[in-house]
Amino acid sequence: MSAAERPVRGLIGTLVLGAVLAAGVARADGVDDFWEWFEYEHEALIAPATRVDRHEALVYWLGRIDPALSYELEDGGRRKTLTISADGDVNLFRTVELMIDRGPKVKGWKLVALRQKQRTLESVTVEPVTLDPATTFFDLYEDSAKIGVVFYLPVFDADNMAAYRIAAMRLMSQSVGEWEVGLDIGFVDFDNQQVRDMQFSRPFKDFKTVFAKLRK
Numbered sequence: 001m002s003a004a005e006r007p008v009r010g011l012i013g014t015l016v017l018g019a020v021l022a023a024g025v026a027r028a029d030g031v032d033d034f035w036e037w038f039e040y041e042h043e044a045l046i047a048p049a050t051r052v053d054r055h056e057a058l059v060y061w062l063g064r065i066d067p068a069l070s071y072e073l074e075d076g077g078r079r080k081t082l083t084i085s086a087d088g089d090v091n092l093f094r095t096v097e098l099m100i101d102r103g104p105k106v107k108g109w110k111l112v113a114l115r116q117k118q119r120t121l122e123s124v125t126v127e128p129v130t131l132d133p134a135t136t137f138f139d140l141y142e143d144s145a146k147i148g149v150v151f152y153l154p155v156f157d158a159d160n161m162a163a164y165r166i167a168a169m170r171l172m173s174q175s176v177g178e179w180e181v182g183l184d185i186g187f188v189d190f191d192n193q194q195v196r197d198m199q200f201s202r203p204f205k206d207f208k209t210v211f212a213k214l215r216k
Contacts, residue, residue: 030065083112088169090182115173129163137201146186
């Protein structure tokens with residue numbers, strides 16, 4: 001099986017094999033197209049005047065590979081970083097790794113697979129939802145072989161559950177890294193801080209420590 005076909009491993013049966021191989025080829029074509037675009041446009045990605053347009057373009061080109069992929073841009077001055085993320089979806093981790101493996105060498109840029117843990121926790125905004133680590137509390141539970149998480153928020157709107165889940169994956173990735181989040185986190189739920197169970201929660205700054213203890 002070729003590198004482009006490995007992300008679809010695990011699908012079984014000769015009746016779907018042809019469709020699987022075709023999907024792998026289409027994804028590989030999307031990766032090549034993404035990097036060709038990146039090589040041409042990388043100098044404009046950080047420029048404030050083009051940031052909104054470049055965001056839309058990044059979402060478009062990543063979406064051709066898989067709509068669930070996201071990105072993170074960091075301008076370190078002389079060295080900039082583009083991180084490709086699956087927002088904790090372990091089924092896409094291999095796709096992200098293969099994508100970075102195929103990435104070009106561009107002077108002044110570092111290409112990274114999956115969100116890395118950070119020294120400083122920052123607020124995460126996804127559409128109308130913002131999770132601020134300074135005001136977010138959590139509790140962890142054993143969830144079969146994984147760890148379940150409940151977040152307690154100052155304001156919680158259940159109509160935006162999908163955005164909350166993505167924001168939570170990104171916030172947890174800041175604390176422990178996306179690889180660990182994808183492999184070890186099970187269910188993720190939310191509630192407001194007025195509920196009774198809030199009394200057992202911890203501030204998010206403690207997430208890394210509590211998570212590490214429960215993993216053992």
